[in-house]
Amino acid sequence: MSPFVSEQPVVGTGKYFGREQLGRSLYTGVGRGRSFAVVGGAKTGRTSTLLQLKAQLELSFKRDPKATRLVPALVDLEPESINSAATLATAIYSAITKAVADPKVYGNALPVRVPELTVKRGDDPFAQLCRTLAAYGQALQGTAGWCQYLLLVDNADRLLSPALETCAAPVATLVAASETFAPRALVLAAGRPLRELLNERDGPLTGVRPLFLGALRDSEARALIEASCDAVDMALADEVLAQSGKHPYLMQLLLAEYERHQFNVDADLVLAAVRPHTDRLFTRLWDELDLGRGVTYRGAYAAPEHALMQHLIERGDAVDLRVVERDLGIKPLKEFAELLEYCGVVERILVGDNVRFQANGRLWNEWYAARIRR
Numbered sequence: 001m002s003p004f005v006s007e008q009p010v011v012g013t014g015k016y017f018g019r020e021q022l023g024r025s026l027y028t029g030v031g032r033g034r035s036f037a038v039v040g041g042a043k044t045g046r047t048s049t050l051l052q053l054k055a056q057l058e059l060s061f062k063r064d065p066k067a068t069r070l071v072p073a074l075v076d077l078e079p080e081s082i083n084s085a086a087t088l089a090t091a092i093y094s095a096i097t098k099a100v101a102d103p104k105v106y107g108n109a110l111p112v113r114v115p116e117l118t119v120k121r122g123d124d125p126f127a128q129l130c131r132t133l134a135a136y137g138q139a140l141q142g143t144a145g146w147c148q149y150l151l152l153v154d155n156a157d158r159l160l161s162p163a164l165e166t167c168a169a170p171v172a173t174l175v176a177a178s179e180t181f182a183p184r185a186l187v188l189a190a191g192r193p194l195r196e197l198l199n200e201r202d203g204p205l206t207g208v209r210p211l212f213l214g215a216l217r218d219s220e221a222r223a224l225i226e227a228s229c230d231a232v233d234m235a236l237a238d239e240v241l242a243q244s245g246k247h248p249y250l251m252q253l254l255l256a257e258y259e260r261h262q263f264n265v266d267a268d269l270v271l272a273a274v275r276p277h278t279d280r281l282f283t284r285l286w287d288e289l290d291l292g293r294g295v296t297y298r299g300a301y302a303a304p305e306h307a308l309m310q311h312l313i314e315r316g317d318a319v320d321l322r323v324v325e326r327d328l329g330i331k332p333l334k335e336f337a338e339l340l341e342y343c344g345v346v347e348r349i350l351v352g353d354n355v356r357f358q359a360n361g362r363l364w365n366e367w368y369a370a371r372i373r374r
Helices: 020-031 046-063 085-100 125-140 156-160 168-176 192-198 218-228 234-244 248-260 267-290 304-315 321-328 334-342 362-372
Strands: 036-039 070-076 148-154 185-190 209-212 347-351 354-358
Touching: 020 036, 020 046, 020 185, 020 209, 036 046, 036 192, 046 070, 046 148, 046 185, 070 085, 085 125, 085 148, 085 168, 125 168, 148 156, 148 168, 156 168, 156 185, 156 192, 168 185, 185 192, 192 334, 209 334, 218 234, 218 248, 234 248, 234 267, 234 362, 248 267, 267 304, 267 362, 304 321, 304 334, 304 362, 321 354, 334 354
Parallel strands: 036 185, 036 209, 070 148, 148 185
Antiparallel strands: 347 354
């Protein structure tokens, strides 16, 4: 079985690589009641990060069985069946009750009866959710299932969709409630739309702190290669890093194809084999930059994210953002640099005390350059 996994989430030692600092911030932060948004572009590991946090919390039940457990309840907003406030409230309640009733929480004890959540026409779904959670919390008191819980929400960009756009505020209100039935904290996994909502000063999720994914650090990327396979020599490792720009999906994709040929194959054949996958990824990245707005991406009136991307590709080296702002006459560019960074197409590099940005991924750079010439 290949150690390189690209088409599904990964979790656990030896599978989930890198992000140590982000992982520590999440684990310690939620324990203190802080809420976060794990922000990344397509295939940067958003779902894997939620699953890794979930696994770490569940492992803590065994390490310290006498401590109050913080039980992770995971809700995925991707299914089209979650298409209203009522269906979202029901999905949240189902995730919480399923997580709390897990044998990892109860051990050998019998779980309590779970009150039924009933949302009738005309009801406020989240008000009814709060009442039912309060009844469930009261039933748990004094039992082996008594715990606190954490609400994890994957594909949280759907909170901005027309079907769910009224739900972000009630979700935030639920988490902010001081009652014992309320979640201890909230962790959202999402991309650019939610990140832009977090930037709104008076938005419903102002207390949620963003943590960025993106490309792996050089040490993390090389550790992934070395831990997964001894057959990758230094030259091939450098080639994979240069082609992928340390984007985790692209790295896994390339390494899996090289491994299929026992690492004895021409690089052009590998690139041809993975091109359908890379084209799909890059199209998703392009769509995230555009967001259906039809922005201008060439010339003097290019949208800032495109002007910055093209400038970094043309420069090739690591550039101070202040220099780019001066060269392009566009200021500020910090938000757009962060966008390209958490999409995994630009790398943040620390040179001394100075932060610089560099477009290192050859595959994306070539695809992007061809796309803007159409």
